[in-house]
Amino acid sequence: MNKLGGQVIDTSPMYGSSERVVGDLTHNQDFEDNFFYATKVWTSGKEAGINQMETSFKLMRREKMDLMQIHNLVDYKTHVKTLRDWKEIGKIKYWGITHYTDSSHAELEKVIQSEKPDFVQFNYSILSRNAEKSLFEVIRKNETAVLINRPFESGNLFRSVKGKPLPEWAKDYDINSWGHYFLKFILSNELVTCVIPGTSKPHHMIDNMMAGYGKMPDTKTREIMYNYIKNL
Template identity: 55%
Template sequence: MDDQRHHDARTPRGSTDSGLSRREVLAAGLGSALLLGAGPAQSPSQGSASGPASDEKPAMITRPIPRTGEQLPVIGLGTWQTFNVGTDAKERAPLKDVLKRFLERGGRVIDSSPMYDRAELVVGDLLTEQGQQRAPFLASKVWTMGKTEGEQQMRTSIQRMGRGRMDLMQVHNLVDVKTHLATLREWQEAGRIRYVGVTHYQPSSFDTLEKLVRQEAIDFVQLPYSIVQREVENRLLPACAERGVAVLVMSPFEQGGLFEKVRGKPLPPWAADFDCSSWAQYFLKFILGHPAVTCPIPATSNPKHLEDNLKAGFGRLPDEKTRAKMVKHLGL
């Protein structure tokens, strides 16, 4: 189960979202802050950012969905735990702010699941309240057994989260994957969803994911990948690149464990070479330095954390040599 993998990973479990350890980590990184967007244009392998006029703000880097060429901004938003709240306006206020800022800053991909309890409904409610002036790219999942049950669950998700629309539907943790993939293809052909995907969080399932990528008509794979969990680099990411499958990355901060590793440590001065001003950006830019990755989806209920995450989608990205240096710097 990936029920611990979309946690707002700047805050270790047992801490509040604005806990002291998070502030310490941010303070350590901000000493090397740069004005983002001042670096050279992205190479084709890194994606693209439209060159702004002098009076325009820089745009977030985008990468194409291989099947269609549709461009997606490279930083998304997960909703596990963070969006599972009730109806109280005060409780929902920071989430409303997160969504507003996310869309205003150029984000689009919002990922959820019926497994996340009320998260889909909260996303749908808050998007409706603000009018969805900038159209998000909505992704959810089917997580049950049987064709009839799966269809009912997906109809509910589409109504709750998308108010009648859904861009991407994924088979969550490969539950009854053959049954649901057949349904998803039918729904895709009928125009009820736009893209088909599969997900899993366990390395023991990577072989199965690779097999599906190579043998089935899959548009997206969602998988765990971070600077400390790099097993997908061996075969799964190359398979996605070869077969033209987009990649969403869950758990980019290892449930907050990465921030524990760097607590109290300053960013290396050479992080400025790829426009990195915090440890969160360091970890996200490492992931984005792999050309097979389309979009990591860190979850947060904290607007400041969101702003920090989004900055990883601007400016330069590390090349392969620099990524190896980033791993070595952490002693990994």
């Protein structure tokens, strides 16, 4: 992952044993400090939030966290106070908010405008473009960094193109798989900082990473890409 330019590790207390695995795999390794470590808090109450986040630090074996996110905006007004304090003392570098549904975008906009998080994570894909209505504009005005989740719509995009060839012109943009096609559409959006597709298969991870290389589509080409998929 790191050799191909990947740095962001986005995990969560809700993702089974992932935090512990991250800690076990990276602790005391030469590459330990080469990554951008991000995790989340997903509980209500100040002390419960602090306890959950402290557990994440221990499991991931981190003294400092690059990014701590308030997952699905759960009790965000409480956690924001803690995270601002932690950022002030250097315990975390950045803090952010997350959600994964179109219906949450309006609330994300309000929180971005009122609380000014460093990062926002939300769903966006070539066929799920609700964020383009106004969320991206709020992000632009507030200079918020962006993590994109559900870029493949939980695999639905791959199922929709199964057995279908890539368009011939895709090669002009170094698109050699449907994974590249879907990811380059997102990565070419200038407001997107990072895309976080999830996979348990190493060869899929490598293919995903390669989407960050080569020529990126411009605005006109992105619409051509969208229309091609929409009309399949």
